Amino acid sequence: MKLIQQCKLFFREGNSDKVYEIDLCKLTNGEYLVNFRYGRRGASLKEGTKTPASVNQQEAEKIFNKLEQEKRTKGYQTEEEINIPLPVLNHLDKNTLEGRILLRLQDAVENTQSFKTTWKTSRVIWKAGELGITKAAPYILKLASKGDDFQLYASIWAFIQLKTVEAIPFLKTAALQIKQKDHVRWLAYEGLFQLMEEGEDLNEIKRKCFTLLPETLQEVIKEGETNATFHFYSLQIEQKLALEGFSAFYLLSLFNPQWNKGIQAIIEQIPFIPPYFKTIRSLYKLAQIRKDYTILALLSYRLEKEDPMYTRRASLDPDGYPTHQYINSIGEYLNIGKELRGKNSRVAFSHNTKYYFQQNSVTHLIQLGTQKDGKDYIKLAINQLLQYTEADYTAKIKQPPQQYGMYSYELRQYLFTSIEYAECSKAYLLSSILFGNDSTRMLTPKLELIHSKTYEVSDKWYYNVNNVRPYNPENKATKKESKEEKGLLSTLKNFFSKKETIVPETISQPESTLTEVSQRTELYPEHWDAYPEAYIQLLMMGKMNLIHQFAFDRLQTHANYDAIKKRFSLEDIIQLLQNPFEIPQKLGYQTLENRKQEFEKLPNYMLLLLNVSHQPTLTWASRTISFNRSFYLENAEALIALLFNNQEFLDTWIIEQLEAIRFNEATTKEIVEQTIQKLILLTDTPAHNILAKKTIQRLKIVAKNQLASLHPKIISYLLEAPLGMNALLASEIIALKAQANENIPISLCVEFIQNPLQEVRYIGLDLLQKASEIDIQTHWNTVLTLLQHDTAMVVQTVLNLGLRPSLASQLQSTWIQIVQTLISKPAFEGSHSFIINQLEAYKAHLQYLEPNYLLQVLFANYRDVQIEASLWLYAYPKTNTFTLRQIIALAESELLAVRQWVWQYYENNIERIKKEKERALSLVDSKWEDTRTFAFQFFRTQFEASDWTTETLISLVDSVRDDVMQFGKELIMRYFTEAQGHQYLIALSQHPSEVIQLYVSNLLKEYATDSPEKLEQLDFYFRSVLFRVHKGRITKERVLDFLIAEALKNEKAAHYVNGLFSYLSATSALQDKARFILALSQIQDCYPQMDSCLILNS
Incomplete structure (x- = not known):
């Protein structure tokens, strides 16, 4: 078992002198234990463990830190902390602010009361750190863990301000505590980073902080992908996700300065709404304590400029009124106090919060201004003004x-x-x-x-x-x-009226270096005058005229103004002249007036002056170079600088210089190579495209012959480059090659024509028109894609090319592409009308247009296209190639002219219509009434009895349209024959129409009498008629009479009728029910042996 980490804590109060030791131990199997010992100092310590079973490292560290925090809360401290002697306050001057602060801290430690008024301990601790009272550190160490979260936060803040190295163990505990609040944890880490010296202990803290980043971000950082790191957070903002670990990322930027610009970019886009605002608050305080004035100024500026999420009118007190308020950005009424106290609050950054941060930013500035050395004030003020x-x-x-x-x-x-x-x-x-x-x-x-x-x-x-x-x-x-x-x-x-401040000593400056400050409006003018280089920085980097005016006025009245101007380097002068604002240019030109001889000796600096926007400077520099052209423009580098000059004021002058210079071949070749390399590397921005256009025009003056001899690979590099204007140079080079009789690929011509730049399109069109007939014929399908170009000139050129005799064999392909263009969305306003107007010559070649493509144009979604296609239809020479299905489809056209063409076709092709009558009859079902009227008349007059079949006539009757059904009925009645009667009876009996059912009733007696089998075949018809309520009474009477007569004549028929009437008698209306019962009784009388649903009473 190996000891990994140990913490020894002590508690001394009155007669109590206790010790508590905590060990973090590693077992051989990679598991961990947390053991502890406790007792009186000097006596045998009792032992125990917090891990009955071994745990992993993460769990063990969590238990270790939690146990240490518990003991610290009870007053335990490390040996270094507990042995720090408390200051002796016997001779303390209670009339000073420092004396009162120390006495209040002593009261808090000893639980006494020396003042009538009571201050919160956290407030006293914060004030001690703010005033830099180093004697307060021992008291704060004893009080840090004994209060609320704000007292802990204030203590950590004070330790950093007072640079209390003895607090490092305490800060470690606060930083590593698992359940610690984030804002406390981040401040504790910042304290460790500022107070710890370089070494393994600090590296371990860095590693701990690094683990607080998202795992994905950790992997990206380890791989060294800095851009991907910032893309990670940008993506989180786009997806409205919380910026997980961003505060830790900012803390670690202290050791990774290459992250700073990316962090600024992220802060510039963070919205001031939940869940981001907690991160904003944390970063603001961290930047203050770190003296990171760049980030602090950016945050202060945004806090001032951003609109608050809401203006709070609701009370935060649960018992107050009103507690609810409507939030526009959320669209709900919310309990503001409850929402703000919640972990995942949906509201943040009220107008009160905005005002607080604005006032805090000004307060912090003033605190820095009251310091003896105003360097920090000037740094923050400059960064703030630059926002x-x-x-x-x-x-x-x-x-x-x-x-x-x-x-x-x-x-x-x-x-x-x-x-x-x-x-x-x-x-x-x-x-x-x-x-x-x-x-x-x-x-x-x-x-x-x-x-x-x-x-x-x-x-x-x-x-x-x-x-x-x-x-x-x-x-x-x-x-x-x-x-x-x-x-x-x-x-x-x-801001300080209720607080006693320590008056700073006057900054010792020679009398000659300070200007009169009594009448000046800015805060702390003495600090500004002590650092006059601040004025220069504002003039060079400021982005507001008011700030430039302030800096320029103060600089001019400064006692050392002349000496300061002499310290300007030539680069500084150029930077001032390149500034887009007038006042920095004015200062730059004033300085230049006294330094012209220095510039005249240095060609490179003279060429740099040609890039400034200050016209007097440009006039002087251009005149000076013109007088001694051979000196200033003797090499390729100088000429390239002229090619890339972006000052409109010098455009004519540059052309004159380039035309006046004679270049040798080596110089010209170098100019071409370097110019193309620079153009390829430019990004695609509007400014770069304007510059590139000028450069290309100038390059043609310098190296027209060399451009024509460039390798084709250079063309592909230019076309693949991100800058769009490079296509112009590529097309110019190709045009020069064409003049030298080189064969230009048609695909390259088409690519130029499709370029968005007008100049490139014109070159492409010119090259296409001059291309050989064989090349155009070979690649005609590629050229035809240009018919859908968004420029009328391009479309017209292609259509004119299509009429060349050499392309007669391609007319079918040309028509296909024309059709595809006309039925597609217009490429430009009025494109369809424009193309139609250009097609007059093509109408002589309609035989190359296939019928299916003509139909596509006739049914296009655009009216003008349909009208033009209808004219083609009348002139179309291949109408016989239309299928009858296609002709009938044309009858559905919205254009009357097209429908009339169909009518005309029917009248002129009667034999074909008769031959394909089953398909041709579909015309009667047209959605257009005029077409149906024509069809009825046509089939009445042009068709005879021999042209009709029973099936054809029945199909007409089966139509869903009433007029078509009546037409079918009319034809059946006209061409009816005895031989077809039975077929009509069976087929028409299935029809649901009352009219047809009435007509079928006329056929019953003639074609269904004495035939019981037919009765069952007509079952649907009988039921359909007899089930009708209050409809078809005549038909119904005829059917009833027929069925009763058949039932009384034939027993088999009677069986069918008996079953049908028995069913109907139970469901029909009263009027019909009596008739059914009477019929059933007649059948029963005729056939007594037959089963019946009737029970007759004697």
């Missing part, structure tokens, strides 16, 4: 009075208010930094900055400039107003 962009700027504006006034019961008039908002009124942090000493600014309860409020009163409820008069609030109104709006300077001072 703002010109989009955040709001001008000074006076809001006019509301249209409707607010009635004042005190004045008995309507009150109208006008507010004058300050510059950047909603940027509280920016205003605090740049205008913290501006007494004219007042802070509203919503943390907005205003200059003044003016009031007007009127007897009218609506605002009318002629009916209002000024009003100066006095007495209560003035007092109330003074509470609501305070000067920004007094507000900032009031």
Whole structure:
């Protein structure tokens, strides 16, 4: 058994002096035990175990940490902690803030009360850490585990602030405790990372922290896939999943600075809603304690700019009212207090939380500003100002009075208010930094900055400039107003007004280096002047004119301004000139004026000046280079810089320079190679495409002949590159090759035509039209795909090519593609009409259009296409190749012209119609009434008795359409013969129509008399007729008379009729039932031996 970890804890209070030892031991089989010993110090210790059976390592560590935490909660400490002597407070000055803090801590340890007022212990501990009172550390060590979670959190925070190395064992326990709250755990890890020295112990803590990351992320990090790491968290945000382990990931970034940019990118996209906001709060405090001013500034900026999730109006008190509030983003009424106390709260970041963080950010800035060395203040202030962009700027504006006034019961008039908002009124942090000493600014309860409020009163409820008069609030109104709006300077001072602060020593600076600061509006101007390089950083990296103006004004009035300008490197000057804002450019040009000779000696720097956006600089640089072109543009590198220059101001000048220079072949070849390499590496952005277009035009001037001789592989590289504009260079090269009589593949021409760039399409079309007839014929199917192009010019070109004599053998393929294009969705607006207009010459070649493709166009989903196809139909030379099924399908067309063509076809092809009459008869079932009318008339007049068969006529009667059924009945009656009577009787008896059933009743006596077998064949007919209620009375009477007559003539028939009537008598209406009973009695009288359902009374 091997000892892996041991913890010795001691408890000393009064006469009690106890010890508690905990061992984590490893067995030979890889299992673990947790044993303990306890007793009085110096005496024999009793032994015990927390693991009756061995457990795995994870479970053992959990038991070990839990046991240690239990003992610490009861007051046990390590030997180092318990032996830290408490400071002697006998000569303590109780009138100082430090003395009062120490005395309150002593009271908390000894459970005494030296003051009339009571402070929470956690508040005292936090204040001790805030003020840097190192003497408080022993007290805090004894109090850390004896209170609530906030007392523990405040103690850890104080240990980090006071750099209490003796607290490392305590921090380990807090960090490794399994059931520890996350915000406490993360702060404990941060304390360990800051206080522990490099070594195996620190590496072990790193490994413990690393295990808190998701397993997937651990594997990605071990593989070194940094981008995949950030993709993991970006994906979690997209899928609205909690950022598991992101706080631990941020903690470990202290040892992995390459993660910092990725972490910033993730923070920029984290939404301020559950379940992300807990992570935001944790990161904010960690960044504060770590002095990670980049992350802290970013979080502070977002906390200021993000809209709150909701404005809380509900009470958090369970007994308060109201407790519920409707949350728009969720769409429900929620108990806000209960929701916030829940583990998986659905609400976060209320307006109160937003205001708290805004005020906390300003408070933290001021705390840094009160330090002796203002370096931390300047670092945070710079990072904070760099977050703002010109989009955040709001001008000074006076809001006019509301249209409707607010009635004042005190004045008995309507009150109208006008507010004058300050510059950047909603940027509280920016205003605090740049205008913290501006007494004219007042802070509203919503943390907005205003200059003044003016009031007007009127007897009218609506605002009318002629009916209002000024009003100066006095007495209560003035007092109330003074509470609501305070000067920004007094507000900032009031953060410490109730607390005694330690006055920092004045920063010792030579008198000559400091400017007069009494009239300056920014907070802590002495710190800014002590670090003038901060102004330079703001000018170079700032993204707001207001910030540039502040930095430029302060820099110009600085005592060492001239010396500072002399320290600028040439790179610094170029960076200022490249800045898109006017003020940095102005400073850069002022500096350049005194350093021109240095630039003129260095061609590379002169070429860099051609990339700035400052026109005076461009004018001077271009003129200087023109005067000495051979010096500045002597090598390929300089010329490539000109090719890739993106300043529109210099476009004409660059063309002039390139046309004036004569290049040797070696230089030209190098220019071409390096230019193409750079173009291939560019990403596909709008800016890069504009630059590439210019570069390609310039490259043609420099190396037209060399481009024509490039290897075809270069073309494929350009086409495969991500930058879309590279296709233009590829097409230009191919065009040059074509001019040199090289054979260009048709597939490449088509690829160029399909390119989204107009210039590339034009080149592709030109190349296609100049291609050889044999190549076009061989690859015609490839060319035909261009008929579905989204450009009219391309479609027209292809259609014109299709009419070439050399492509006559391809007309069938051409028609097929035309049809596919016309029945497909239009490639551009009016594309179908455009193609139709281009097809006039193709109508002479309709014989190459197959019937099934013509039908596809006739039934297209587009009206103009159908109309055009109907014209083709009348001119179509192969109508005899249509099947009758296809012709009948055309009869269903919505176009009358197409239906008329079908009628005409029937009239002109009577013999075919008669030959295929079974199929041709389908015309009578058309959905169009005009077609059915034509069909009825056609078959009446053109067909004779010999053209009809019994089956054909019966099929007409079986139609579901009434008019078709009547037509069939008409024909049967016209062409009826005695020989067909029996067949008609049996077949038509199955018809459900009353009309047909009535007609069948006429056939009964003639074709069913004296034939009992036929009665059973007609069973469906009899039942259908006799079951009808209040319908078909004539038919029913005829059937009854017929059946009774047959039953009385023949016993076999009587058996059938007896069974049928017996069934019907039990189900029929009263009127028919009497008739059935009478008939049954007649049958029984005639055949007494036959069974009957009737019981006759004598």
